[in-house]
Amino acid sequence: MLLQFSVTNHRSIKETAVISMKAAADKTMKEILISPDGKKELVPVMAIYGANAAGKSNVLHALLLMREMVCGSYAKPLKGATLPYEPFAFVDGKMEPTTFEIIYYNEGIKYAYGFSFDKNQIINEYLYHWPNGREALVFSREKNKYEFRESIQEQMTLSGRTSENRLYLTSSNEWNCSQTEKAYLWFQKNLRGVIATGATNEITIDAIRRGGEEKQRILKEMMLADLGICNVELSGTIENPIVSTVHQLVDNSGISKRYTLLLGQESIGTQRFFSRIGLWIEAIDCGAVLVVDEIEASMHPLLTRHLIEMIQDQTINQNHAQLIFTTHDTGLLDLKLLRRDQIWFAEKDEKSMQTDIYALTEFSPRKEENIARGYLQGRYGAIPFIEGGI
Known part of the structure; x- marks a missing residue:
């Protein structure tokens, strides 16, 4: 389970931006809350x-880039290869390093892990855990100087095999x-992401x-989504599968007939829901943190809402998966769907071009407040300024 993530000096984020999954002192919708330790x-x-x-989107990009540097496409750079360093660009003089830090729980144990880097090297890196409820150092690193708490000689040997551009x-x-x-393993198994494109x-x-x-779980969700699909069939090869959807229609005489379409002949919304429902079910089964950019892309608002409700429903989400997403869909700004501490905003300063991240709870909205209307009226910021008109 994710508790908190922070990023400094990445793309439009110059100063440290923090998102937190910690529940506020809010008595509403207590039944959806989850706990890593009781x-x-x-x-x-x-x-x-x-x-x-x-x-x-840069907040999500940073979180997923952190994963890629730990166990993905940037995890094994060749010695001397450059790192995926994208600092805030509008500065004079020396560029500062990028910093990521994450606090999470794995198998009931709390971890805090972070690192800083530039295009050439890992500048610092550290890992703490709380195995018995008390903070303990696992390792810390300042460039090529390391400190360990356990198995010191063994880990010093491993650190000597770690190049300056690897974690x-x-x-x-x-x-x-x-x-x-x-x-x-938490990064490898429990942090997943998808972008709209x-x-x-x-x-x-x-x-x-x-x-x-x-397969039945996939079909059940497709039917609940009212897409008119009663079955999905596969042909072709494992490398190049052909997906067909089966629709059952009843004619005027009451006779039932089945018709088959290629998935590519279905609406873009149906194709999008098909691509995501497997990811959703897998994340729920694994108790993963699912990071999604533009969750509503090409989907009907009710389908988007259904995907969110799957994560919120503890009878479905029994392994405490979490979902972090960006959206423009103001229909989701509904305090019957999301608590006030679940709604966050990103706003860019027009003068400095820096992104600021903040929670709705900073405005102390009333329980009966129309959050969607307040957002569109600019009460919470984070909306475009459109000058003039037609």
Whole structure:
């Protein structure tokens, strides 16, 4: 479970921006809250609003880039290769490093992990955990100088094998380091993301291919979404699958007939829901943190709402998965759907071009307040300024 993420000096974010899943002292919708330890309460869903180019997507980009540097496409750079360093551009003089920090729970244990980097090297890196409710250092690093609390000699050997442009959390796990293993596996297994233009059908197709209960869960959600689809069939090869949807119609005489369409012949909204429902179910099963940019892209508002409600419903989301998404859909600004501490905003300063991230709770809105109307009226900021008219 994710508690908090912070980013400094990345794209439009210059000063430290923090998002937190910690529940506020709000008595409404208590039934949706989740807990990693039976004490602390977290929200399962966070929505981030903001104008185009305000920087809301940059928060998610930073979180997913952190994952990519730990266990993804940037985890194994060649010695001397440059790192994915995208600092705030509107500065004079020396560029400062980018910093990521994340606080999360894995198997009931709290972890705090962070690092700073520029285009050439990891400048610092650290990992703390709370195995018995008390803070303990796992490792810390300042360039090539390390400090360890356990298995010091073994880890010093591993640190010597870690190049200046690689994370120790990553390299140590190539050698089965027990001290960092669980912290690393959370990134690999429990942090996932999708951007609006990068939707893939792979996870949904894999579930359908396995058949049985997994396929039935996909079909059930497709039917609940009222897409008129009663079955999904696969042909082609594993490398190049062909997806067909089956529709059942009843003619005037009451005779039932089935018709088949290629998935590409379905509406864009249906295709989008198909691509996402497998990802949603997998995240729910694994208790993962799902990060989605523009959740409403090409989908009907009721389908978007249904995906959110799946995460909020603890009878469905029994493993406490979480969802963080950006959106422009003001229909989701509904205090019957989202608590006040689940709504966040991104706003860019017109003079400095810096992004500021803040929560709705900073405005202390009343429980009966129309949040959507207040947002569109500019009461909370984070909307575009449109000068003049037609």
